[in-house]
Amino acid sequence: MFQYYFLLGLRSLRRNPALTALMVLTLAVGVAASVATLTILHVMSGDPIPHKSDRLFVPLVDNGPIEGYKPGDDRPDNQVSYRDAVNFLNSKAAERATAIYGTSVAVEPARKDMTVFISRGLGVGSDFFNMFDAPFLHGQPWSPADDKAGANVVVLGRKLAEKLYGGTDPVGQRITMSGQQYQIVGVLDTWTVVPRFHRIIGSSDGAFSDEDDMFIPFAAGIRNELPRNGSTTCTSDVPPGYQAFLDSECTWIQFWFETRSASDRPALQNYLDSYAAEQRKLGRLKRNAPNVLYDVREWLDFMKVVGNDSKLSAWLAFGFLVLCLVNTIGLLLAKFSVRAAEVGIRRALGASRREIFNQFLIETTVVGLVGGVLGLVLAFGALALIAMQSKALTVVAHMDWIMLLTTFAMAVLSAVLAGLLPTWRACQVTPALQLKSQ
């Protein structure tokens, strides 16, 4: 019977083409709008590193001036100063740790057919690659000894490596960057982290920025005085010179700890509190504000990675879907009411209310299926349109299998939901009245 009703449903699509088209279109547009915005929200709010998001921590201490400070005032910045970063690195307070700062270098290619160009990258510790699961195509991270020495070694991103060396393995070769020779120790594979949680502050597109071109040891960047590319916050005047800047309370470094297990968090918090107390004895961190740890999810929340605009879009899209559903209910009512006579005959010939209910519900489902397919096509179109808006949106506007199935389920479910009232009304037809009026 199901098959028969299904065929009837397909056939009835043709019976009232204008009305049916309107219904399918309404459903499709509503579904497409909500799926497109939901997809973006889903990607934006995803956990970028699920298996260790509760073991990676951002430590923050408040090193703002005590003058004019009231307890409860905001921290001047959400990064750390060079002094704190170096102390954290030396502390061995956690399993792994890395400081991160953005820099840019002038790459002077060995090939004569290429001119000098600017490359953006990060100064990081050797732990960085293991902490954030960076995939290596060739080679490996540099050694902790290189970290200490601030050696001129570099890990290239895949794009830069291919630009300079084509498909060949460049590990072991030397590359000239900003007038210095660096030895290539590794090349990363394509590494898209969405959201790019490890460096949100100071990237042009925040958590949805492009991959980095290259990575050098944090200490090498400092030793070579490579320029800072990102955000720097100073609460007091800084004397001239690079060393004075390093010694200042300016904050410009992103720091990450990785603990062995999530339960080590209190220990890390203890370390941070005792570190701050010790620094206070040395005359720093006078504000005595709470020291905080953020794990990955808390950090994404705190940095407001999912913007209000994205939430607004999703809300509106859902309001729109509700409207489309109400509209579909009306259209289905119209469609079914014309068929009261048909229901009357079927009932008179012995069909139970349940049978009628099944028939009309299946017919509604057919509408939902067609609306779903069309909605999916429209959703892909909408996402492509959104992706064209900016590079950052290209990263978030793509559909995965979960969203694909959700779209479909949503379309069918909406149609069935919208069909309940009209179907129930169709069942209420009294055969006698209908037959008499014929």
Added chain:
Amino acid sequence: MEIRPILSALLRNKTGPILVAVQVALSLGILANALHIVQVRQAVSARVSGIANEAEVFNLQVRRLKNGNHQEQLAAQHRETDTLRAVPGVTSVAITTQMPLSRSGNYTGLASDRRQLKSSVTTTTYVSPDSLIKTWGLQLVEGRDFLPGEIPEIDETTSEEFAKVAIVTRQLADKLWPGQSRYVGKTFFFGTGETARAVQVVGVIDKLQSPNAQIGERGEFSTLVPARLTGDDTSSYTLRAEPGQMDRVIKEAEAALRASSPTPVIVKTKTMNELRRDRYRADVALAWMLVTVSVLLLLITASGIVGMASLWVTQRRKQIGVRRALGARRVDILRYFVTENFMITSVGVAAGVVLALGLNQLLVSQLEMARLPAGYLIAGAAVFWALGVAAVYGPAWRAASISPATATRSA
């Protein structure tokens, strides 16, 4: 009039009218808020930066691979400036540490009194040895531009020297010294405490936005400071080209700089229009999305009204025929349907106003959006009344055209 019979007919068969009213309410609720947000974003992205004729202005950055010492850097800056001035079609050249709307710049706390513990306002500082007022066409409302003698040459790697004079925007001056009318001659401080640097106001400009062009007054707190700085391997210039010459000027300026430099340089340019587009990309994208949703919303609501009205006309063919046979004119039938629809729409509009206010309350409290002005509700209500009448007109006209004979015969 015939409101009572229409009302009792409506109350007898409530489902359809309720569905239409719900649609109108939902649409009005969403539409009023969506259009309001569009208008707010439009206003934000249409704010003027203070630069006259933005389409003629661009930014050009030169990164020198071999930077040299203080004297060599000064020489390089002069050489580059001269090279750029010599490009045909360039009307003005100035060094600038940052560009409005570029989303990357420096911000410093200011105080109007040295004893102050906390800075009273945060400003962004445009440092230039040239006249930004001339290149950008900024409007001087009080005082004067910098004099050649006021421009120090500072090596930032060794020197703590700072300019002694500054030009501020009117909004910044008003924030520092509220309620005053003249600001030239007043002194303010970069930073707070002992190390704060005293600077005297020599001029006030009408308007200049900050690199981030924040929303509200914060985006207008800009300061111009005269100095020629060295220590950075990148020099940033801003140029004004003759109208319509921009593309050619950019190409020739880049080529001229590369040709004139004895050491390799990397040159990057960005026009003001590009900066503006990038700064407001998200706002424009959201506005477009909301406009699209609003148009679809209206279309779907209209189609819903048409659909339901058509259904009622079909259902009431017989009754219409009887009424016509008993002497009702076409216009009576037409008026019946339009009035009926108007009543339903009115209920929807009333519910929609409540819904719009509720939704706005939610947006204000959860997503930091602005409060909805009453005008949007009134305009929205008018739009839906008009939409209702327009949508029902077709079906109602068909109903009115039913001939009494055929309508009653089929029964």
